[in-house]
Amino acid sequence: MANKIDMLSFYQQNQLDKPSQLFDTLSDCFYFAKNLKGQFVYANQLFLEHFQFNHMTELLGKTDLDILPKSIGEKIQKDDQHIMQTGQAVANIVELIPGNSSKMRWHVTTKSPLINRHGDTVGIEGITRDLSLADKQLEPYSQFKETVGYIQQNFSNNIDIGALAEQLHMSISTFERQFKARFACSPSQFIKKTRIAAACKLLREGQNISKTAIQCGFCDQSYFTKEFKSLMGLTPRQFQKSLEVTGHKIDFIK
Numbered sequence: 001m002a003n004k005i006d007m008l009s010f011y012q013q014n015q016l017d018k019p020s021q022l023f024d025t026l027s028d029c030f031y032f033a034k035n036l037k038g039q040f041v042y043a044n045q046l047f048l049e050h051f052q053f054n055h056m057t058e059l060l061g062k063t064d065l066d067i068l069p070k071s072i073g074e075k076i077q078k079d080d081q082h083i084m085q086t087g088q089a090v091a092n093i094v095e096l097i098p099g100n101s102s103k104m105r106w107h108v109t110t111k112s113p114l115i116n117r118h119g120d121t122v123g124i125e126g127i128t129r130d131l132s133l134a135d136k137q138l139e140p141y142s143q144f145k146e147t148v149g150y151i152q153q154n155f156s157n158n159i160d161i162g163a164l165a166e167q168l169h170m171s172i173s174t175f176e177r178q179f180k181a182r183f184a185c186s187p188s189q190f191i192k193k194t195r196i197a198a199a200c201k202l203l204r205e206g207q208n209i210s211k212t213a214i215q216c217g218f219c220d221q222s223y224f225t226k227e228f229k230s231l232m233g234l235t236p237r238q239f240q241k242s243l244e245v246t247g248h249k250i251d252f253i254k
Helices: 007-013 021-025 045-050 070-086 131-142 145-154 161-167 172-183 187-204 209-215 221-232 236-246
Strands: 029-035 040-043 090-098 104-115 121-130
Touching: 007 040, 029 045, 070 090, 070 104, 070 121, 104 131, 121 131, 145 161, 145 187, 161 172, 161 187, 172 187, 187 209, 187 221, 187 236, 209 221, 209 236, 221 236
Parallel strands: none
Antiparallel strands: 029 040, 029 121, 090 104, 104 121
């Protein structure tokens, strides 16, 4: 029977910050933390739902052997002990884990020692990505995969929004509405951002502004300067000068 563990006490006693609430917003990843005995001291909401726990208190103190088949649980515990003993993180461990319906699902896990403020290992933490959930999250975007690829390959040319819509058998209004719903910008804005991103690269490499404008699909330098400043907050010339002074890469597109 699992020993009862108080999550807050564990983090306080081991001088650890409480896990961020951001972990509970993950929609395709489990986050978990265990103590040196392999007992769970924290898991995010998706983890709890996946293993059918109604509340964190039901999980605390349990080990992988309590929630997984013995062969899988023993392997995970062995891996965890190795990581805690060596202090070395391990990335992209591919595992088959039972889902809610007992169907095996592919997971990719990255784990590292849980280290306190004094540098002592007090447990282990990890992120496990359920690939089936990841595919589900990407599904709404997959319809536009070829469209995005086409824009990224042809941004220097004139791109006809109507032709893009026709490729997906949509009206222009439907195409623009669905594109914006997924990417939070219109197709025209996406094309412009792609061009500006390419221009930043060329300007960092020292290419002159006029040539950059034409190469990135802008009709002239004046229009390029206007659009560049609206997205980057600097003119192309100011952008290049800032690099000369600071050496910093300024890539933030609004």
